[in-house]
Amino acid sequence: QVQALDFIQLFEKMAGKHPGLRKTHARGVCAAGVFEPAATGPFASAPLLSQGSLPLSVRFSVGGGNPAADERAPGTRGMGIQISLPDGSKHNFTGNNFPVFAGKDPHTFYGFLSTLLPDEQGLRDPKRMADYVAAHPSVQEHYAWLKSAKTPASYANTEFFGLHTFFFQPKDESQIKFRWQLIPEAGVKTLEAEEAKAKSADFLAETLAEQIATGEVSYRLMASLGEPGDSDIDPSSRWPADRQQVLLGKVRLSRAGGESCTAINFDPNQLSRGFVSSNDPVLRMRSPAYAISFGKRLSGQ
Numbered sequence: 219q220v221q222a223l224d225f226i227q228l229f230e231k232m233a234g235k236h237p238g239l240r241k242t243h244a245r246g247v248c249a250a251g252v253f254e255p256a257a258t259g260p261f262a263s264a265p266l267l268s269q270g271s272l273p274l275s276v277r278f279s280v281g282g283g284n285p286a287a288d289e290r291a292p293g294t295r296g297m298g299i300q301i302s303l304p305d306g307s308k309h310n311f312t313g314n315n316f317p318v319f320a321g322k323d324p325h326t327f328y329g330f331l332s333t334l335l336p337d338e339q340g341l342r343d344p345k346r347m348a349d350y351v352a353a354h355p356s357v358q359e360h361y362a363w364l365k366s367a368k369t370p371a372s373y374a375n376t377e378f379f380g381l382h383t384f385f386f387q388p389k390d391e392s393q394i395k396f397r398w399q400l401i402p403e404a405g406v407k408t409l410e411a412e413e414a415k416a417k418s419a420d421f422l423a424e425t426l427a428e429q430i431a432t433g434e435v436s437y438r439l440m441a442s443l444g445e446p447g448d449s450d451i452d453p454s455s456r457w458p459a460d461r462q463q464v465l466l467g468k469v470r471l472s473r474a475g476g477e478s479c480t481a482i483n484f485d486p487n488q489l490s491r492g493f494v495s496s497n498d499p500v501l502r503m504r505s506p507a508y509a510i511s512f513g514k515r516l517s518g519q
């Protein structure tokens with residue numbers, strides 16, 4: 219069985235060692251703002267949604283362990299939100315820009331990533347990934363996304379998906395099964411290869427700061443409600459698009475840049491009262507992996 223430390227070592231093999239930085243999603247930018255809950259619907263009694271606007275810290279990122287990753291390239295973009303509640307507790311939402319995960323469990327995901335490593339001769343062979351995908355059905359939808367993904371035009375124009383299943387338990391009622399999604403109110407925009415080429419390799423932080431300075435950057439935080447039969451343990455299994463959508467609230471950003479998010483661990487299992495994580499093994503693997511990365515980077519490793 220693959221362990222959290224195996225992932226940390228794999229990330230370091232793939233991108234080299236970068237002491238003091240996140241072992242993946244190493245390049246990123248901080249932002250801050252507020253969460254304005256939509257205090258109606260099945261989540262209304264949650265402390266997260268029943269106390270008015272709450273301050274939040276955000277970090278947007280580029281997938282992979284390279285802190286100088288080229289932002290003109292298509293691929294994974296990430297987002298971590300940490301909302302602070304009045305009682306001092308925190309609720310994290312940490313998602314990526316793809317709608318389906320690369321594998322039904324940590325082992326399958328690890329195998330998928332490993333195909334990107336050079337072989338004994340130091341050569342990389344794209345066929346290894348294609349062969350792996352052909353033999354592992356739970357990676358196929360993600361791979362199709364990867365093949366067609368374009369360069370995101372801005373973090374303010376990117377959609378982010380929670381992918382895992384979470385539960386909310388209202389008092390005296392049965393629990394609600396959901397997956398979340400963050401939808402940019404400025405619309406989803408991507409760049410054609412030619413347009414991306416005209417940008418600098420680090421255009422995303424500046425673009426976000428400009429959009430915040432000239433207007434509002436906001437998102438709708440949505441919950442898709444699961445039905446019996448919708449998997450709650452497999453992030454590579456998408457739920458049908460027609461599931462009921464509930465607005466949890468709006469995320470409004472007013473500042474970008476600085477270091478306010480650097481010492482945050484955006485562990486997706488840190489949830490506020492009433493919410494619980496599912497038994498999804500990928501979600502379970504994330505806490506120990508993030509903790510190792512967090513501990514290493516805080517101590518300069």
Ligand code: HEM
Pocket residue numbers: 225226239240241242243246277278279295296297298312313314319324327379380381382453482483484500503504507508511512515
């Ligand atoms: C077995 C699966 C996974 C492993 C082992 C893993 C591992 C990691 C690690 C080690 C970090 C750096 C943490 C830190 O230093 O604070 C990280 C960051 C991140 N991961 Fe994952 N991850 C996994 C799955 C996912 C999934 C499914 C998503 C999206 C739904 C995701 C989104 C992110 C994002 C957005 C960040 C950056 C957070 C930040 O800015 O601090 N990861 N991941």
